[in-house]
Amino acid sequence: MAKDLEIAQKWLERLQTDYPDASRTTHEGVVRWSVGENSDRLNQLSDRALEIVLQSMEFRYSILQQRYLGVTPDTAYQNLIRRLGGLVLLRNKIRTWVALSRDRHRSVINVVQEIVQELLNSDRYLQQQMAWISQCTRNERLRNSLLLASVEEYCLRPIRNQPLLVYRFLNYLRRSGRGGLTQFPTKDLIRLVSAEVGTPEREDSINLVDAQTLTQYEDRQAWEERQVLRLKVQQEFETYLEENVDPIAAKWLRLYLQGYTQEAIASTLEIPISKIYRLREKVGYHAIRVFALKQSPDLVSNWLETSLKDHCLGLTPTLWEQYRQSLDPQQREILDGFRSGRSVEAIARELDLKPSQVMTEWSKLYLGAHSLRNET
Structure with missing residues (x-):
């Protein structure tokens, strides 16, 4: 059996198990949406690439399950806006903009709704998704659920360690504010660029559309790889919390990543809210100071793109230089030693320190x- 047919069959069996009361057409519609429009591509992928695609499908299905499938359209839409509005980085940017604008009566929810509506009206990827979903099922309610799940997954895609929705918000500001894309300069010339740009000799041309298609494909591949890393980090951190902290901490993490508020988590786990907040602080401490620093540093740094050797701890070149200048000579030697790949023992011998002292300084x-990365 071909890979695409085998995968589709497994998803159909899973849908029948997860939702035994749903109709056959509902199961098939979700399966078609999960597998994607060009299912033949699955037959041509390597085992590694196929694993990434399957993880991506799993991620999209988990979003659909948690907030959109089997609920009313109004509830599903509210779940989407609440989830997107709960992004801390986006919420802070919107609040700052509202505070500085003339429209101070607007709320975060209002702005998120406008951004989502603008995406549905103009974003090419989401319009392609709407066209594909309309082919997956004729059930309007199911179409609505699949579309909202697609919107959430798309808006949360990490671009340079920030959700894609943050960049869409910045584009929204440029269009809505003066001097944005909708206003043309009155004195400057406007240059129109065609799909092809000729070389000086005009014997050849560079097709910008082909370059754009290639870039979109590479971005998609990079996103799928990040999703695999994200799921792996989540699973390993949950296991770490269960074994080293408290099984309840792992349950808190799962609910938190699903978008639950602290109050909702307290209600679900039947735990006082004060204990939930202490639990959050404990999970945060172990996430940064133990798991990311000592337990699985390579896994976390590859996912966040904050490795010392390749990404300068996630700092821009300017911040990296400022950061280095703020260190004393011994700290710089330790930093350079780790960046060059030397072991803790080798660095300790060179600086006449104990390995534990080197690790303390590295922490x-x-x-x-x-802290510097978060401040900026």
């Missing part, structure tokens, strides 16, 4: 860069 360096 300070890592947390210092983490």
Whole structure:
């Protein structure tokens, strides 16, 4: 059996198990949406690439299950806006903009709704998704659920360690504010660029559409790889919390990543809200100071793109230089030693320190860069 047919059959069996009361057409519609429009591509993928695609499908299905499938359209839409509005980085940016604008009566929810509506009206990817979903099923309610799940997954895609929705918000500001894309300069010339740009000799041309298609494909591949890393980090961190902290901490993490508020988590786990807040602080401490720093540093840094060797701890070149200048000579030597790939023992011998002292200093360096990155 071909890979695409085998995968589709497994998803159909899973849908029948998860939702035994749903109709056959509902099961098939969700399966078609999960597998994607060009199912033949699955037959041509390597085992590694296929694993990434399957993880991506799993991620999209989990979003659909948690907030959109089997609920009313109004509830599903509210779940989407609440989920997107709960992004801390986006919420802070919107609140700052509202505070500085003339429209101070607007709320975060209002702005998120406008951005989502603008995406549905103009974003090419979401319009392609709407066209594909209309082919997956004729059930309007199911179409609505599949579309909202697609919107959430698309808006949460990480671009340079920030959700894609944050960049769409910045585009929204440029269009809605003066001097944005909707206003043309009155004195400057406007240059129109065609799909092809000729070389000076005009014997050849560079097709911008082909370059754009290639870039979109590479971005999609990179996103799928990040999703695999994200799920792996989540699973390993949950296991770490269960074994080293408290099984309840792992349950808190799962609910938190699903978009539950602290109050909702307290109600679900039947735990006092004060204990939930202490649990959040404990999970945050272990996430940064133990799991990311000592338990699985390579896994976390590859996912966040904050490795010392390749990404300078996630700092821009300017911040990296400022950060280095703020260190004393011994700290710089330790930092350079880790960046060059030397072991803790080798660095300790060179600086006449104990390995534990080197690790203590490295912890300070890592947390210092983490704080600087978050401040900016």
